[in-house]
Each structure stands twice: as C-alpha cells, then as structure tokens.
Amino acid sequence: MTDIIQLIIAGVSAGSIYGIIALAFTTIYNSTKIVNFAQGNFIMLGSMLAYYFMALQKLPITVAIILIVTLTGLIGLSMKIFIIDSLEKREAPLFSKIIATLAVGIILSQSAALIFGKTKYSVPPLIKGDPIKLFSTNIGIWPENIILIIITFGSVIGFWIFLNHTSLGRVIRAIGYNPKAAKIAGIQTSKIIAITFILSGGISALGGIIVAPIVGASPYMGMVLGVKGFSATILGGMGNPFAGFIGGIILGLVEAFGSYYISFTYAPVIAYVILLGMLMIKPTGLWPEKEAR
Amino acid sequence: MKISKLLTLVIGTSLIIFGIISSNLYFLQVIQMIIINAILALGLNLIFGHTGQISIGQAGFYAIGAYTSAILEVKFGISFLLAWPSAIVLTAIIAAIIGIPILKLHGHYLAMATIAFGMIVETMATNWISITGGHAGVYVPAENILGSFIASKMYFVIVIVGILLYIICENIEYSRVGRAIRAVREDENGASSIGIKHSKYKVIMFVVGAIFSAIAGIIYVHLNSVITPEVFNMETSILILMMVIVGGIGSNIGVVLGSVFITLLPELLYGFLEYNILVYGILICLSLIFLPQGLHGLIIYVIETIKKLIYYNYKIENEGE
Numbered sequence: 001m002t003d004i005i006q007l008i009i010a011g012v013s014a015g016s017i018y019g020i021i022a023l024a025f026t027t028i029y030n031s032t033k034i035v036n037f038a039q040g041n042f043i044m045l046g047s048m049l050a051y052y053f054m055a056l057q058k059l060p061i062t063v064a065i066i067l068i069v070t071l072t073g074l075i076g077l078s079m080k081i082f083i084i085d086s087l088e089k090r091e092a093p094l095f096s097k098i099i100a101t102l103a104v105g106i107i108l109s110q111s112a113a114l115i116f117g118k119t120k121y122s123v124p125p126l127i128k129g130d131p132i133k134l135f136s137t138n139i140g141i142w143p144e145n146i147i148l149i150i151i152t153f154g155s156v157i158g159f160w161i162f163l164n165h166t167s168l169g170r171v172i173r174a175i176g177y178n179p180k181a182a183k184i185a186g187i188q189t190s191k192i193i194a195i196t197f198i199l200s201g202g203i204s205a206l207g208g209i210i211v212a213p214i215v216g217a218s219p220y221m222g223m224v225l226g227v228k229g230f231s232a233t234i235l236g237g238m239g240n241p242f243a244g245f246i247g248g249i250i251l252g253l254v255e256a257f258g259s260y261y262i263s264f265t266y267a268p269v270i271a272y273v274i275l276l277g278m279l280m281i282k283p284t285g286l287w288p289e290k291e292a293r
Numbered sequence: 294m295k296i297s298k299l300l301t302l303v304i305g306t307s308l309i310i311f312g313i314i315s316s317n318l319y320f321l322q323v324i325q326m327i328i329i330n331a332i333l334a335l336g337l338n339l340i341f342g343h344t345g346q347i348s349i350g351q352a353g354f355y356a357i358g359a360y361t362s363a364i365l366e367v368k369f370g371i372s373f374l375l376a377w378p379s380a381i382v383l384t385a386i387i388a389a390i391i392g393i394p395i396l397k398l399h400g401h402y403l404a405m406a407t408i409a410f411g412m413i414v415e416t417m418a419t420n421w422i423s424i425t426g427g428h429a430g431v432y433v434p435a436e437n438i439l440g441s442f443i444a445s446k447m448y449f450v451i452v453i454v455g456i457l458l459y460i461i462c463e464n465i466e467y468s469r470v471g472r473a474i475r476a477v478r479e480d481e482n483g484a485s486s487i488g489i490k491h492s493k494y495k496v497i498m499f500v501v502g503a504i505f506s507a508i509a510g511i512i513y514v515h516l517n518s519v520i521t522p523e524v525f526n527m528e529t530s531i532l533i534l535m536m537v538i539v540g541g542i543g544s545n546i547g548v549v550l551g552s553v554f555i556t557l558l559p560e561l562l563y564g565f566l567e568y569n570i571l572v573y574g575i576l577i578c579l580s581l582i583f584l585p586q587g588l589h590g591l592i593i594y595v596i597e598t599i600k601k602l603i604y605y606n607y608k609i610e611n612e613g614e
Contacts, residue, residue: 035401037408086582094400095347096581099538102349102531103581106574114571223527227412230405265420272416275409280394283402 005139007256013145013214015252016152018271020207021229022236022244023156027200029238030176032193034084034097038105040226042201045072046208047217048112051121061126068209069202076201079104080194105222113219123212148210155206156245163241172196224268231275237285247285297463297546305456312448321448323560325516328455329509330552334536335462335545336505341534342543343466344498345478346396347404350411351506351533356418356525357384358507359514363431364424366438373438373515381507388503389496396495411530418522430521433514444515451512458505462545465501474498528570535573539580541589550588 021043028036036042046068053064083100126147131140163169174182175189183189208217215221228251236247251271259267278285308324315321333355340348361380365371371379395406418425425431436444443450465471476484477491485491514520532555540551558576559569584591 035405037404083578083582090582090585092581092585095341095404096585098347098401098404099534100578100581102534103574103577106528106531106570107578110568110571110574114567224412227405227408231409234402234405265422266416268420269413269416272409272412276391276395276406276413279398279402279406279409283398 002139003260007260008253009139009141009145011253011256012249013148013252014255015232015249016149016245017207017211017225017248018228018232018251019245019248020152020155020203020210021225022232022248023159023241024200024203024207025229025233026238026241026244027159027196027203030241031172031196032084032175034101035230036200037098037101037226038079038108038222039200039204039229040224041105041108041222042072042076042204043208043211043225043229044112044217044219044222045075045108046205047123047212047221048116048121048208048219049205050209050212051123051217052116055121055123065206065209069205072205072208073198073202075108076197076204077194080197084197085190105226109219109222116219118219120216120218122216125213126210144213148214151206151210152245155203156242159203160242168192168195227275228271231271231278234275234278234283234285237287239285240287243285243287246287300546301456301459301463305452308452308456309449312452323556325448325451325512327553327556328451329513329516330533330536330556331549332455332458332505332509332512333533334540334548334552335458336502336509337533338502338537338543338545338548339462339465339498339505340502341537342548343471343478344474344495346495346499347400348407348499348502349404349527349530349534350407350409350414351502352525352527352529353411353414354384354388354503354506355510355513355529355533356414356522357387358510359520359525360418360425360431360510361507362511363433363514363520367431367433368424377511380511381504384503384507385500388500392496392499392503393492396492396499408527408530411527415522415526418525425522428521428523430519431514432519435515435518439515447516451516454508454512458508459545459549466545470494470497531577532573535577537587538577539584539587541587544587544589547587547589547592550592554588 021039024042025036025039028034028039049068049071050064053059053067054061057064059067079101083104084097087096087100125142125144127143129143131142132146133140161169163173171182171187171192172195174185174187175192179189211225229248232248232251233244234247235251236243236245238244251274254274255267255270258270282288311324312321333351336354337348337351340346358380361383362373362376365376365379366373391410395403395410398406419427421427435447439447473484473489474494476487476489477494481491513524536551536555537548538551539554540549541547555573558572562569562572580587586593
C-alpha cells in the first residue's frame with residue numbers, strides 16, 4: 001500500500017512536468033497549428049537559467065523566477081520573429097517549419113552548452129526541508145514535489161481562466177478556431193501569435209525552473225523532455241491544452257508504475273512506445289479535437 | 294548517354310582510380326564517410342524528397358542495420374555473406390511494420406511518430422546491454438570477419454555500393470514508381486483519384502529508404518570496427534535530414550552535394566570543432582529561409598544566370614552588327 005501511494009506521488013509529480021510541457025506545446029499549436037519541436041529546449045533553457053541565476057548568482061527566488069520567465073519568453077518571441085515569420089512570408093511548406101523548430105532546438109541546446117559548459121549541474125531546491133510525513137505513516141513527500149504539483153496545477157488552472165474568461169484569451173482561442181475569420185473581425189493575428197510564443201516560452205521556463213532541482217540542469221536534457229511532452233500531448237489530444245496536461249499525469253503514473261513493476265531499465269522507452277502506439281491507433285488522443293490531420 | 298549518367302560514371306571511375314593510386318588514408322577515410330552519409334541522405338530523399346513524407350527517425354534504421362549485422366557476426370558467428378542480407382531484410386520488415394500504420398499520418402504527427410521510433414531504437418541500443426553492449430558498444434574485428442583481402446579492399450566495396458545505390462535512385466526517379474510517388478507528393482487525393490494507391494507507394498518508398506540506411510549502417514560498422522548508441526541518436530537523424538535540405542530536397546545529385554558539404558564542414562571548422570553542431574543548426578535555418586531549394590537550386594540559379602548573361606551579350610553583339 002505504501003509503495004502504491006509513494007508511486008502515485010512520484011508519478012503525479014513527474015507527470016505534472018510532462019503536463020506543463022504539453023501545455024506549452026498546445027499553447028502555440030492551438031493558435032498557429034505549428035508544433036514547436038524546440039519546446040523541450042525551452043524547458044532546458046529554464047533549467048539552465050535557474051542554475052545560473054539561483055545557484056551561481058544567488059538571486060532571490062522571486063526575482064530569479066521573474067527574470068528567467070521573461071528571458072525565455074523573449075527568446076520565444078525572437079524565434080517567432082526571426083524564424084517563423086520569415087518562413088511564413090515565403091509561404092514555406094509545413095515541413096520547413098517542423099525542421100526549422102528542430103534546428104532552433106539544436107541552436108538553443110548547443111549555445112547553452114557553449115555558455116554554461118556541457119556538464120550536468122545540480123540546482124538548489126526552491127524550498128529546503130525534510131520529507132513531510134503523511135498522516136504519521138512511512139509515506140513521505142519532499143517539499144520540492146509539493147511545490148512542483150502546486151505550481152503546475154496552479155498554472156494550468158490560471159491558464160484555463162486566462163483562456164476562457166479574459167478577452168485576450170478569447171482572442172487567442174478565436175485565432176485557433178479560424179485565423180482568417182479572426183483577421184476579418186479585426187484581430188491583429190500576428191501580434192496575438194507573438195503573445196502566444198511569449199506565453200509558451202514563459203510556461204516552459206516555469207517548467208524548467210521546477211524540474212531543475214529534481215533532475216538537475218543539463219544542456220542536453222531538452223530533447224528527451226520534449227518528446228515526453230509530445231507523448232503527453234498526443235495521449236491527451238492536441239486540440240485541448242488541458243487534455244495534454246491530463247495526458248502528462250497519466251504518462252507520469254504509467255512510467256512510475258512501469259519502472260517499479262515491469263523493468264527499471266526499459267522505463268525510458270515507455271513514453272516513446274505510448275507516443276508511437278497512440279499515433280498508430282488513435283492519433284487524435286483520448287480527448288480529441290474536432291478535426292485532426 | 295545522358296549527362297547525369299556520364300557524370301556518375303566519371304565520378305565513379307575517378308573515385309576507384311583515386312583509391313588505387315592514392316595512399317593518403319585521411320582522404321580515403323573522408324571519401325568513405327561522404328559515401329556513407331550520401332547513402333543515408335539518398336535513402337531519406339526517397340521518402341522525404343520524392344514521396345513528401347517527413348522522417349526524423351532515419352538513424353533508427355541506420356542503427357538496426359548496423360547492430361543486426363554486427364551482433365549476428367560477433368555474437369552468433371554467422372558469416373557476413375548471410376549476416377548482411379539478414380540485417381537488410383530485418384530492417385525492411387521493421388520499416389514495413391512501422392510504416393504501414395504511421396504513413397497514414399501527416400505533417401507533425403508523422404514527424405513525431407518517426408522521432409518516437411528513433412528514440413525507441415536509441416534507448417534500446419543503450420539499455421539492452423546483454424545484446425548491444427550498452428554504452429560500451431559492439432566491437433567488430435573487420436579483418437577476422439571479412440577476411441584480410443576484403444577488409445583491405447573495403448574502400449572499393451563502399452564506392453561501388455554507393456554508385457550502385459545512386460544509380461538505383463536515379464532510375465527510381467524516372468520509373469513508373471517514381472512518377473507515381475511524385476504524384477503522391479504533389480497531391481495525395483489527386484493521385485488516388487487517378488488510381489495510384491498512395492499508401493502502397495508511400496510504404497514501399499519508406500521501406501526502400503530504410504534499406505538504404507541499413508546498408509549505410511552495415512558499411513559503417515565494418516569500417517569503424519566499433520559502434521555505440523551515440524552514433525545513432527537524434528542528432529544523427531537531424532544531420533541526415535540536413536544533408537537533404539542543404540543539398541536540395543528531391544534532387545539526387547543535390548543530396549549527394551549536401552552530404553559532401555555536411556561531411557566536410559567539421560573538417561573545415563577544424564579550429565572550432567566544438568561549434569560544429571551549432572553551425573549545423575544555424576545552417577539549417579538559413580538554408581530553409583534563404584535557400585529553400587538547397588545547393589541544387591543555387592547551382593541551377595547560377596547556371597541560368599550565366600546562360601542569360603551569355604545570351605544577352607550575344608544579342609547585343611548581333612544587334613551591334
């Protein structure tokens with residue numbers, strides 16, 4: 001019983017990281033129909049900057065978080081301006097955008113390796129402390145994981161409110177449904193899409209900051225995290241940002257239980273097999289968007 | 294005889310003559326690497342360039358070809374005459390099993406599925422230690438397995454295989470299959486409306502492309518004597534994709550030029566080798582934005598411009614008279 005609860009806690013905390021990556025994916029996808037294959041490297045950027053500002057510069061946590069989120073958001077914006085916009089202007093085919101975002105990922109991870117070095121760094125936890133015992137049993141939770149779960153769930157709920165109950169959020173959704181109609185209605189689509197890139201970068205940075213103390217920060221962590229994020233997104237469904245988050249939690253739980261009961265060595269494969277399997281059987285995900293292609 | 298065929302013949306013979314007269318091991322090594330990369334790029338070009346189906350998991354097939362042949366030879370003591378065809382057949386079967394369901398997908402979904410496939414193969418190569426040796430890799434003593442005669446003549450084997458595969462690519466382009474896949478690339482629904490079974494052709498090209506990767510893998514193992522999972526990671530898949538993009542999507546000669554360029558780039562960047570992958574990333578972006586037709590497009594543009602200039606001068610001269 002203790003094992004199972006312990007695994008659920010581990011699964012939900014890992015899963016909420018995948019979920020927040022999925023949230024960052026779908027933010028861009030739903031307004032532009034572009035899948036940002038560099039997303040994992042934005043997480044990496046968040047982690048590496050967390051290492052730089054928190055471990056090296058020892059800035060206060062709130063200042064560091066604001067700095068990191070803004071910086072990563074701006075990098076997302078420059079990616080939109082320099083890469084995506086130039087491709088759109090040329091009316092480049094879809095695969096150009098796919099490959100360009102992949103290339104941006106490479107550029108980000110290699111630049112981070114050049115600036116900060118290739119090693120894996122440990123990042124101090126946001127809140128220090130011993131594991132908290134639950135109901136005076138043997139089950140303990142690290143305060144880290146509690147913070148992680150609170151931040152991810154908080155940002156997902158916040159994002160839901162933003163999308164559904166603010167005018168900017170509604171505009172973003174409108175562009176996702178029908179960009180041409182949105183343009184006719186007087187929405188400046190390019191500006192709004194720029195905002196979604198900033199938002200997505202910011203959300204990724206947040207994910208990076210909370211994941212860094214748990215798995216460490218390394219310039220090469222992006223690709224694996226990114227693909228696990230896809231896996232969560234596809235599991236849940238691309239159309240809905242929150243389906244992706246739930247997909248992430250499911251993925252985290254499956255991984256935690258899989259590595260405990262089946263095989264620890266092959267646990268890393270689980271996420272990829274789920275991704276490939278879902279794409280083969282039901283590419284629209286468990287909670288499909290209306291039209292998937 | 295067409296110019297392109299003549300060119301292939303000339304390059305092929307000069308490479309073989311170079312192999313006979315030259316004793317510069319460095320140059321021979323570079324040429325061998327270029328040919329391996331060109332085979333990989335030609336294989337991807339069949340799927341991506343000609344058929345229009347993106348694949349970011351080519352390193353997976355590269356790995357399956359390499360590991361299967363190496364493991365069969367080293368762990369099971371099977372002769373290379375049997376191990377090489379079995380590696381190719383296994384890769385083809387896996388490509389068909391993977392390809393049939395995932396080639397129904399489009400765009401991002403297909404890209405993700407192929408990434409997932411590549412990551413699965415990479416992770417298996419790393420973690421299935423009892424078979425693949427994990428990070429230590431598999432050691433293949435080429436001299437013992439191939440015999441000292443073939444091992445010393447490996448360069449010629451590679452050149453001949455490379456030229457043959459190039460000729461196959463050229464012939465596919467102008468064959469019935471080639472026309473069918475071009476129709477599929479331009480308009481899938483249109484192609485099926487005139488009776489081209491697009492799913493069949495897509496899977497066929499996916500399998501042929503995978504076989505190309507497997508052949509490159511087999512050659513790589515016997516050239517380098519040791520293989521580790523790092524050789525077959527995501528970056529390799531992206532590198533293969535890059536050779537196709539920089540060379541010119543859909544053009545066989547362009548893709549070969551792309552692989553020459555990408556293979557030589559680290560040699561040119563010798564002073565700052567650390568930056569080479571960063572340079573690759575920047576190059577992809579620049580190429581996609583400013584040179585969508587790749588080197589092939591650039592060369593055609595230059596030739597056209599020269600033609601125009603000559604024609605223009607000729608016209609002026611004539612009018613002057």
